Amino acid sequence: MKYSNKVTIWLFIGLVMVFVQVIVGGITRLTESGLSITKWEVISGTLPPLSDSDWEQQFELYKSTPQYIEINEGMNLDDFKFIYFWEYIHRFWARIMGFVFLFPFLFFLVKGHLDRALLKKLSVVIFFALLAATFGWIMVASGLVERPWVNAYKLSIHLMIAFSVYVALLWTFLSAKDVGSGFSDLPKMNLMPMVLLTFVFLVVQIFLGGVMSGMKAAVVYPTWPDMNGVYFPKVIFEASQWNVENFNNYDKNPFMPALIHFLHRNTAYLLFILGNVLSYRLVKFGNMYNIMALKRVGYLVSAVLLLQVVIGIITVISSKGSIPVFWGVLHQAGALVLLTVLVFTIFVIRIKK
Numbered sequence: 086m087k088y089s090n091k092v093t094i095w096l097f098i099g100l101v102m103v104f105v106q107v108i109v110g111g112i113t114r115l116t117e118s119g120l121s122i123t124k125w126e127v128i129s130g131t132l133p134p135l136s137d138s139d140w141e142q143q144f145e146l147y148k149s150t151p152q153y154i155e156i157n158e159g160m161n162l163d164d165f166k167f168i169y170f171w172e173y174i175h176r177f178w179a180r181i182m183g184f185v186f187l188f189p190f191l192f193f194l195v196k197g198h199l200d201r202a203l204l205k206k207l208s209v210v211i212f213f214a215l216l217a218a219t220f221g222w223i224m225v226a227s228g229l230v231e232r233p234w235v236n237a238y239k240l241s242i243h244l245m246i247a248f249s250v251y252v253a254l255l256w257t258f259l260s261a262k263d264v265g266s267g268f269s270d271l272p273k274m275n276l277m278p279m280v281l282l283t284f285v286f287l288v289v290q291i292f293l294g295g296v297m298s299g300m301k302a303a304v305v306y307p308t309w310p311d312m313n314g315v316y317f318p319k320v321i322f323e324a325s326q327w328n329v330e331n332f333n334n335y336d337k338n339p340f341m342p343a344l345i346h347f348l349h350r351n352t353a354y355l356l357f358i359l360g361n362v363l364s365y366r367l368v369k370f371g372n373m374y375n376i377m378a379l380k381r382v383g384y385l386v387s388a389v390l391l392l393q394v395v396i397g398i399i400t401v402i403s404s405k406g407s408i409p410v411f412w413g414v415l416h417q418a419g420a421l422v423l424l425t426v427l428v429f430t431i432f433v434i435r436i437k438k
Contacts, residue, residue, distance in 0.1 A: 088261045092198050095189045096258040102182045103251045106175070107421055110247065111414040113175045114298060118168035119235055120152045122176070125222045131180060133173050143169065152233040179218060186214075206257040213250040220246055237299025237335060244295040245288075251421065252428055259432045276370065276434050279363050284427050286356045291420050293349040298413065300335055302342035302349075303404035312350075318343040353397060360390040360423075367430070382433075385426050393419040 113119050123146045134140045144165050147153050153160065190207070193199050199207070224243045228235035297303065306312040320326055326340040335341035367383030370376075396419050400412040 087263075088203065089198055092193055092203075093258065093261050095193070096254065096261055099182070099186055100251070100254050100258055102178070102185060103247075103254055104418075104421060106178050106182065107244075107247050107251065108414055108418055109171070109175050109178055110244070111417040112410060113171045114240065115408055115410045115413045116168060116171055117152070117156075117234065118171035119175075119225055120150055120228045120233075121147055121165065121168040121172045122225075123147060123150060123229060125225075131177070133169075140166065150229055150233075151231060152228065155233040179221075182214075203257065203261060206253070206260060210250060210253045210257060213246060213253055217243065217246040217250055232336065234336075235299065237296050240299040241292050241295025245292055248291060248421065248424065252424065255425060255428050256432065259429065264429070264433060276363075276366060277431075279359075279366060280427065280430050280434065283356070283359045283363050284431065286352065286359055287420075287424060287427060290349065290352045290356055291424070293345060293352060294417070294420065297345045297349045298408070300342050300345055301408065302346040303401050303408055304406065305339070305342045306346050307402055307404045309398050309401050312343070312346065318347060321347060353394060357390055357394055360386055363430075364390075378433075382426065382430055386423075386430070389419065389423045389426055393423055 122143070134143050140162060144162055147165060147169075157164075190199075220239070220243050224235050224239040227239050306318075308314070310316075312318050320340050321344045323340075326338070331338045331340045364383045364387035367386065368380050371378075371380030371383060393416070396412060396416045400409065400416045403409045403412055
């Protein structure tokens with residue numbers, strides 16, 4: 086079925102909105118704003134506090150959280166309004182996305198612009214979107230008891246689900262746009278194993294990056310190419326450190342921050358090598374088959390990888406005392422851009438049956 090421009094524009098707008106939501110989520114995380122709203126109010130939470138008494142009520146609720154008691158005690162109302170703003174925007178943007186998706190969806194459905202194939206893909210998008218919203222509250226709730234911040238593992242899972250929403254919607258958009266129609270001969274090139282391997286490494290790297298951010302591991306080792314003077318942190322080679330207690334209570338020992346940081350760095354190096362091998366092969370086959378688009382994708386993979394590594398290094402060496410919001414968010418955006426390029430590559434070279 087050939088889909089109307091209205092449908093593809095609607096899907097593209099949704100894609101951009103999800104991208105923005107991931108960026109706002111990154112700002113919310115790095116400004117430590119995620120715990121400022123202590124309740125999950127789907128309807129009544131649509132409006133922010135509108136009076137001084139409303140603000141005081143929200144502030145009093147926040148004062149009972151571990152984050153305020155252990156980290157932000159003495160914070161004034163204006164400072165609270167700043168962190169409240171980012172969490173509110175993060176939730177409000179999610180609500181806006183729901184409306185932008187729902188009403189056009191119903192319109193297109195009634196008008197017969199959506200066939201069964203597209204509806205199946207959209208159902209996957211809806212599933213991940215609902216899962217992201219649900220797990221978002223589970224993540225926030227983990228920081229309202231005992232710890233003064235959200236659980237790093239739950240934070241990373243929430244990030245992965247958000248990326249899954251984006252990937253599912255991107256795949257739906259590419260399908261509706263029929264982007265791969267000009268690449269019918271590509272399965273003969275046998276590029277898929279290399280692309281999928283690179284994609285798997287990227288997924289692992291994104292997860293490690295989320296955990297690393299949640300543990301603030303960059304602040305512990307704000308140096309490059311070494312980690313505080315050594316390449317292999319001694320603590321990760323101590324057998325006694327490999328236990329469940331250290332895994333769960335990562336904020337009370339040096340082992341997990343060191344391990345996650347080490348893994349994130351070295352997975353980045355492997356991903357950089359794999360990505361550039363993939364880039365070389367894409368350019369090679371693009372020349373062989375005289376497909377300019379394939380060559381451009383190859384060059385783009387290499388360029389985004391290089392830029393992402395540079396931004397990652399800048400983020401690490403700038404994390405003295407705290408993670409810089411600008412560089413941290415830019416690094417997360419770079420991961421999403423790289424993911425976009427790889428998903429596009431998988432889409433256009435996938436084996437057609």
